[in-house]
Amino acid sequence: MAKRVAVIGAGNAGLVSIKCCLAEGLEPVCFESSDDIGGLWRFKETHEAERTSIYRSLIVNTSKEMMCFSDFPMPDHFPNYMHNSLVVQYLRLYAEHFGLLKHIQLKTTVSSVRQRPDFSTSGQWDVVIVNRDGREEKHVFDGVLVCTGQYTQPYRPLSAFKGVDTFPEKIVHSSDYRDPDLYRGKRVVIVGIGNSGVDIAVELSRVCEKVFLSTRTGAWVIGRMSNRGHPMDLVLVKRHVDLMVRLLPQSLLNWIGEKMLNQKHDHKFYGLQPKHR
Numbered sequence: 199m200a201k202r203v204a205v206i207g208a209g210n211a212g213l214v215s216i217k218c219c220l221a222e223g224l225e226p227v228c229f230e231s232s233d234d235i236g237g238l239w240r241f242k243e244t245h246e247a248e249r250t251s252i253y254r255s256l257i258v259n260t261s262k263e264m265m266c267f268s269d270f271p272m273p274d275h276f277p278n279y280m281h282n283s284l285v286v287q288y289l290r291l292y293a294e295h296f297g298l299l300k301h302i303q304l305k306t307t308v309s310s311v312r313q314r315p316d317f318s319t320s321g322q323w324d325v326v327i328v329n330r331d332g333r334e335e336k337h338v339f340d341g342v343l344v345c346t347g348q349y350t351q352p353y354r355p356l357s358a359f360k361g362v363d364t365f366p367e368k369i370v371h372s373s374d375y376r377d378p379d380l381y382r383g384k385r386v387v388i389v390g391i392g393n394s395g396v397d398i399a400v401e402l403s404r405v406c407e408k409v410f411l412s413t414r415t416g417a418w419v420i421g422r423m424s425n426r427g428h429p430m431d432l433v434l435v436k437r438h439v440d441l442m443v444r445l446l447p448q449s450l451l452n453w454i455g456e457k458m459l460n461q462k463h464d465h466k467f468y469g470l471q472p473k474h475r
Contacts, residue, residue, distance in 0.1 A: 200225040204325050204337070205301075206308050207345035209237015213289060214267065215343045216298045227339075228302040229327055235293055235302065236286040238347055243376065250349045251373045255401055256282045259393055259422060261429035270295060278429050279422050305330035311342055372398060378405045386410070391417045391470075416472035418456070419463055449475075 201224050205215045208230035219226035231249075234240060238250035245251045257279050258265060262272035265285075270292050276284055293299050310326035317323075325337045352373040356362050362369065372394045378401050386406050388399040391413035403409045424433040433439075443451060452475040465471040 201340035202227060202338075203341040203343060204229065204308070204311075204323070204339040205343045205345060206311075207237060207347065208235040208302050208304075209239070209345060209347060210289065211347075212237070212343075212345035213293055213298055215345055216301050217296050219343075220296075220298075220301075224341075226301050227337075228298075229306045229308050230302055230304050231307040233304055235299075235304075236289050238349065239282050239285040239289065241282055245374050248350055250347050252282055253372075253375050253394075253398065253401075254377045256397070258282070258285060261422075261431050263429065264431045264435065267292060303327075303329070309334070311344075314338065378402050381406055383407050387412055413470070415474075416465070416470045418459055418465065418472065419470060420459065421462070 203215075203219050203224050203226045205212050205219070205226050205228040208228050212228055212230070213235065216226045216228050232240070238252060241252055241254055241256070242249075259279070261278045262276050262280060263278075266272045266288070272280075272288055273291070276288070280288075293302075307328045308325060309328055310324070312324045314320060314322045314324050321340060323339050323342050325339050325342065327335050327337065329335055352371045354371055356369070372390075375398055381402055382405045384406050385408045386402055387410040388395050388402070389412045391411060395411065396419075399409055399411045420430060422430055424430045456475070459465065463470070
């Protein structure tokens with residue numbers, strides 16, 4: 199009799215886990231709390247608590263050639279860097295191709311995962327779920343794979359900003375951002391120069407009166423595209439590049455990389471020059 203494995207979440211990792219379980223002769227049962235597969239790539243108009251969130255215009259920063267699963271290439275007509283809706287479409291094609299959907303229970307929340315009293319000998323788990331009808335069920339599994347992602351809790355260090363309690367305007371975390379309409383004609387400061395911070399700053403710059411991008415330490419700005427329009431990650435992930443990294447001194451590699459990046463954007467001129475190499 200095949201061992202049963204609980205898979206929690208039907209996003210990227212959850213779908214791959216189901217497929218791998220099937221390939222190993224296991225019996226996977228995937229519990230997905232939302233009403234569809236896709237995980238963080240599914241855009242929703244409003245942010246839901248305990249769930250990852252994206253904005254309407256989000257484009258991936260990994261090329262389709264590097265992002266796809268090794269046994270299921272992206273469709274040829276998909277662009278190198280996809281809109282979030284195309285990622286969901288790809289995941290659906292993947293799930294349908296490998297027959298994964300029949301192993302997924304939607305609108306089902308896992309409320310408890312505990313080792314059984316005889317866990318030391320059986321290795322089994324008690325898993326309590328709440329199904330789509332609101333009824334609680336208890337199941338026994340031989341294994342549990344947690345595929346719920348890592349970006350469910352937004353980081354809000356508001357205590358670090360003096361005067362935040364008396365600031366008269368709205369303070370919004372990027373997890374609550376959906377589109378630029380609410381900020382049309384306003385003056386906005388974006389705190390943080392991570393991927394989402396830069397994305398949102400660029401988008402808002404087209405509709406706001408003024409946009410400021412605040413960075414404490416600066417950053418090396420690397421675009422998605424390299425020379426001649428090739429995806430940057432495809433250009434960097436090469437055997438000869440890996441050989442250079444292994445053989446050349448780190449200081450020389452830093453100098454080459456910084457020289458290339460500064461040819462496109464003079465980081466010091468724009469106040470972006472970080473202290474780190």
